[in-house]
Amino acid sequence: MSKRIINRFPDRGVAAALALLPFLLLLLAYAFASHARLAINADDKLLPSMASLADAISRAALEPSKRNGELMLWADTAASMVRLLIGLGVAALLALASGLATGMVPYIRATFAPFVRVLSMVPPMAILPILFIAFGLGELSKVVLIVLGIAPCMMRDLQQRVMELPSEQIIKAQTLGAHSGQILWRVVLPQTLPRLIDSLRLNLGPAFLFLIAAEAIAAESGLGYRIFLVRRYLAMDTILPYVIWITMLAFSMDLLLRALSRWAFPWFHQGKESA
């Protein structure tokens, strides 16, 4: 008697193989298509062969560039990561401060929560020209775009998380004689930190989006800058590895944040399945 499909679970090994399957299929499909195109036209640039991809990767990562002697991939990565990490850091601090204040204090919530709600609806890309005018074409405007892009949503999210803490806990802390500051410091803040990490993880994708967008429009280095630069030469052998590299960076940052949360806040993860 066979079970319903919703009740059938793969064991660990099968699950791992299944997880790899879509990646392998994509790779195979690419290799096949690339081979087919190159068979018709050996100079085709759209789907470069694995060999020319490997060649381009080693040029970008290992050979100093002729123009300025830098290792291109690493210089681009460093430039982009500095922007991204500053942007994420500032957004996280803003979200934490705003989330705690609006989540805990009714007067501050009444004053700022509607404002943040409206702010989060401003399309960040639409104000990018304003940022370039106000902050110039340098690093600052790129960081500000990332912050403006993700901070308002994180502020709203954190306010929600703070308000979701069971009121029983807050009342209990008051019956134990704690004042507002002590409740903030010892009860609410420690429980908000793992939720801040969750919020950061969810906003990694948008943060990269705003980073690449800012770099595409005005920059002299960076992963997004490079992709949009070599686009003019149809250099798919550079673009494709860069896209994969950016994806790997974002994915490993997500894994790192998850590991950090599990290590620092074990009580938060007990008894729940998390993505």
Added chain:
Amino acid sequence: MNLLEVRQVWKEYGSNIVLEKLNLSVKEGEFCTIVGTSGCGKTTFLRMLLGEETPSRGSLLLDGEPLPGEPGPDRGIVFQRYSVFPHMSVLDNVAFGLEVSRSRVLGRLFGAARRRARDEAAGLLEQVGLNHALARYPSELSGGMQQRLAIAQALVKKPRILLLDEPFGALDPGIRADMHKLVLQLWKESGLTIFMITHDLKEGFKLGTRLLVFDKPRLDPHAPGRYGATITYDLAIGRKEPGLLDEIESSVSETSRFMHDQP
């Protein structure tokens, strides 16, 4: 003098009357159990004692003074759930109450002061039978152990009044009997005044020195919010007559069925 004095208290939300004409005086050291069906204002009454709600009319006096409008350390509370801090170990959960009063700015003690607070907390945890679980997080404890922790946490401030809001409602019957023993023992040792809400009439009879039944004396099927609940029985336990439990049971369940039938 009475510890707590409730005089002609009403609680209304708009046109919905929850409590009406509530009068009660309680002496220090009494153990009042509060029973009644859902929607009869038991929890509202407890929230008023906490300071979370204020009466619409009438007055609530603690030691002859109006009750403060917010929770404070003279009134401890144990809820049915969520009353311990999930991010603190068992020991820290209890030491927290000591730390916030001894370190007014940070709410955190260091060095010898910290050790002293933790020793005191450990002593209390031994009384409730949790001395083997000091380093664990609440999520690693069973429901009964979490409630023991919540009780120890509330007692560390030596409150004058302990409020228990259906503290054992979610526990297995066997565990519940153990908890009854613990609460009675702590009450006898400390001389606390306890208010305990329970759904279980037998539990109310077994534990309290005084049983308060919250019920609606008048029911209007066309406007269930028209009449509020009040204390319909106020009994010193021990003087109960045979058959009284049945009488209360049938009166309370009539209200319960009535409330249940309302949309």
